[in-house]
Amino acid sequence: MGVRIVAAIMAITGIVMMAYADGFHGDSIIGVALAVGSASTSALYKVLFKMFLGSSNLGEAAHFFSTLGFFNLVFISCVPLVLYFTKVEHWGSLSTLPWGYLCGVAGLWLAFNILVNVGVVLTYPILISIGTLLSVPGNAAVDVLKHEVIFSVVRLAATCIICLGFLLLLLPEEWDSVTLRFLAAFADKKAEEHGEELTESSVHTRSRSRANGAVSIPLA
Incomplete structure (x- = not known):
């Protein structure tokens, strides 16, 4: 929970x-608020979907999303x-809209x-999560190539922070215990290899001493 x-x-x-990279102004603040609200609402929706529907098959997922679309x-x-009738938004001619x-x-x-x-049902959830993560650098590449957006240090750092936060969300639930077990096994393997090296060096030293005619006398 702490990592999440x-x-x-x-x-x-x-x-x-x-x-901040775009400069704080009215539209920027509204954009930040909408982005944070959208992400929070999407996270709440996914949690509730997993809580009430759980692991569904392809038919159940299709039925649920058809009902949701309706x-x-x-x-x-x-x-x-x-919004139109309350004069909050103004619509011009329908032909001028970017259809x-x-x-x-x-x-x-x-x-x-x-x-x-549907991909979560047919494949693996982590595969879909990684594909969603790739959309962040993909959108950045489109901005650079298509719109010729110049990435400043702040914008690049923000992209890296978002990707790192997404990767932290992909960690399994027992990642800490798995990591500790892996480190313990790695340390034991290193200790065994070090012990084998000491044994081999000791045997090699004894064989050289015998070849030179040296006799080792045990001390009391």
């Missing part, structure tokens, strides 16, 4: 450092309408959810 708390703190620290369509689709980007993001988000949630 440290990992969560490191992830939030990396997000704040990203905002409820999102019914209850979440009204949020943009409420290509919107459809692309929706398609990629659908593919991500299918691969993550």
Whole structure:
């Protein structure tokens, strides 16, 4: 639990450092708050999913996410309408909306959810976690190559901190005891090898003494 708390703190620290690299202003603070809230809500959702549904097969996972998508369509689709009619957001002409980007993001988000949630059932959870971890440096590479974003030292350190926090979350539950057992076994193996070397050197010394005609007299 302590390691996971440290990992969560490191992830939030990396997000704040990203905002610091962009310069703190109104949009940056809102972005940090939305990112932290999104990550926290996603973590709560995954914990509750594991708690109530547990290990599900492919059919159960497909049924659950189909039902979840239906409820999102019914209850979440009204949020943009409420924002529009309350004058919080303003919509221009429908032709001016970036439909290509919107459809692309929706398609990629659908593919991500299918691969993550169905992949856990078909493969191994740690494999999906590593694939999710690779999205952080992957997005950074896209920013550098596509948008020509210059990575400062702060931004690079923030990326490394986020990746390190993610790796800490991938540690198994009994990683500390496993590490201690491995170190103990490694130390025992080194001690045995050292003892064998001492024995071999002692035998070699005795054989050389006998060859030279030396006689060893035991002392009382």
